[in-house]
Amino acid sequence: MNHQKSATLFTQAKRSIPGGVNSPVRAFKSVGCDPIFISRAEGSRIFDADGNGYIDYVGSWGPMILGHCHPKVVEAIQRTAASGASFGAPTEKEIILAEMVCEAYPNIEKVRMVSSGTEATMSAIRLARGYTGRDKILKFDGCYHGHADSLLVKAGSGAATYGVPTSPGVPADVAKHTLTATYNDLSDVNNMVAANKGEIACIILEPIAGNMGCVPPRPGFLEGLRQLCDQEGIVLIIDEVMTGFRVAYGGAQERFGVRGDLVALGKIIGGGLPVGAFGGKKEIMEHLSPEGGVYQAGTLSGNPLAMSAGITTLQLLREEGVYEQIEEKAAYLEKGLLEAAKETSVPTCWQRVGGMFCTYFQQGPVNSFADALKSDTDAFGSFFRAMLESGINLAPSQFEAGFMSLAHSRDDLDATIEAARKALRAI
Numbered sequence: 061m062n063h064q065k066s067a068t069l070f071t072q073a074k075r076s077i078p079g080g081v082n083s084p085v086r087a088f089k090s091v092g093c094d095p096i097f098i099s100r101a102e103g104s105r106i107f108d109a110d111g112n113g114y115i116d117y118v119g120s121w122g123p124m125i126l127g128h129c130h131p132k133v134v135e136a137i138q139r140t141a142a143s144g145a146s147f148g149a150p151t152e153k154e155i156i157l158a159e160m161v162c163e164a165y166p167n168i169e170k171v172r173m174v175s176s177g178t179e180a181t182m183s184a185i186r187l188a189r190g191y192t193g194r195d196k197i198l199k200f201d202g203c204y205h206g207h208a209d210s211l212l213v214k215a216g217s218g219a220a221t222y223g224v225p226t227s228p229g230v231p232a233d234v235a236k237h238t239l240t241a242t243y244n245d246l247s248d249v250n251n252m253v254a255a256n257k258g259e260i261a262c263i264i265l266e267p268i269a270g271n272m273g274c275v276p277p278r279p280g281f282l283e284g285l286r287q288l289c290d291q292e293g294i295v296l297i298i299d300e301v302m303t304g305f306r307v308a309y310g311g312a313q314e315r316f317g318v319r320g321d322l323v324a325l326g327k328i329i330g331g332g333l334p335v336g337a338f339g340g341k342k343e344i345m346e347h348l349s350p351e352g353g354v355y356q357a358g359t360l361s362g363n364p365l366a367m368s369a370g371i372t373t374l375q376l377l378r379e380e381g382v383y384e385q386i387e388e389k390a391a392y393l394e395k396g397l398l399e400a401a402k403e404t405s406v407p408t409c410w411q412r413v414g415g416m417f418c419t420y421f422q423q424g425p426v427n428s429f430a431d432a433l434k435s436d437t438d439a440f441g442s443f444f445r446a447m448l449e450s451g452i453n454l455a456p457s458q459f460e461a462g463f464m465s466l467a468h469s470r471d472d473l474d475a476t477i478e479a480a481r482k483a484l485r486a487i
């Protein structure tokens with residue numbers, strides 16, 4: 061494949077944008093090649109500046125569950141844009157999306173729209189602190205909840221990809237309030253809570269960890285956290301930015317039957333436009349300004365374009381059989397990839413929940429960040445590059461999840477399996 065235009069754009073981008081990208085993992089630094097620059101997308105495919113097409117499993121890191129440029133979403137955005145892109149004032153569309161979110165998540169009685177997942181988790185934490193009057197928070201190694209100071213401690217995603225899980229620039233005085241525990245290890249959490257009794261405002265977690273690959277919760281883990289939070293007066297924040305409306309319409313909480321006190325959402329609820337949201341029990345949400353004293357605000361919060369894209373996306377996801385189709389496609393890909401892997405001696409471990417998945421280059425299973433770090437990232441890099449050259453776009457990091465969309469066809473899946481067979485043989 062020719063990547064000449066992408067290479068030229070990357071050189072140009074590096075002159076005016078740090079690292080040439082607006083989000084670190086996009087630089088492809090950990091997979092040993094330069095990034096492709098995207099010019100357009102349609103359905104299951106994205107196209108780069110050189111005109112190469114790729115079957116896309118990044119899906120803008122999760123939001124594009126319907127596939128790219130779904131005609132109804134495009135139409136909704138265009139129609140809304142014609143009436144004004146932003147007012148900085150309340151609109152009816154915000155109520156419609158808020159009601160749809162509350163209906164999908166029975167534990168969300170009130171919800172506040174923001175513009176990104178980072179804002180959602182950051183604000184949920186402030187609210188949990190304001191509500192409990194406690195400062196400490198507990199997160200899990202390898203979970204990523206955006207890039208707010210208190211959450212960039214032992215973080216996954218780009219931070220893990222580049223080996224800096226706790227970022228320079230996070231003051232020690234801030235980081236000291238963030239406790240970390242091992243994902244899927246309830247006894248570690250119990251010990252941490254016992255050692256900090258009455259001081260922890262909230263436990264925040266990804267109910268399926270999608271920023272260290274794809275790590276499902278072990279049976280009893282979520283239930284144990286719920287019980288512990290109830291006992292200790294700790295707010296349980298379930299970060300469904302990635303899993304919300306993804307692994308079921310009601311997210312991981314519907315799938316696993318465990319509910320948070322607060323929930324962070326993003327990605328799919330914006331239909332590809334910048335959106336985040338946090339919501340939960342009325343009793344907690346009422347502490348938010350202007351009802352209560354905990355401050356949070358945003359010029360573009362509830363932006364009409366984003367609300368329209370989100371409403372239309374959720375309307376389409378409510379149609380009969382959508383999640384069954386995604387499950388069926390992902391299971392088909394899983395079966396093919398497992399067969400392809402068996403034909404080689406390369407150690408791989410496939411983990412999947414619904415339409416989100418990861419191939420780890422190790423025996424597995426992967427239950428925690430320490431497990432994920434045992435992967436052979438060089439082998440992943442070779443696999444990634446070979447797949448890209450065969451026209452398959454994967455997330456450019458061993459520590460990110462892949463996403464299935466409704467637009468992926470049987471032909472796409474067969475082509476992906478065949479490309480993987482070739483790529484694995486070449487390692």
Ligand code: HOZ
Nearest residue numbers: 083085086121217218271
């Ligand atoms: N950390 C994001 C995914 N987990 C990457 C976002 C992006 O680069 O767009």
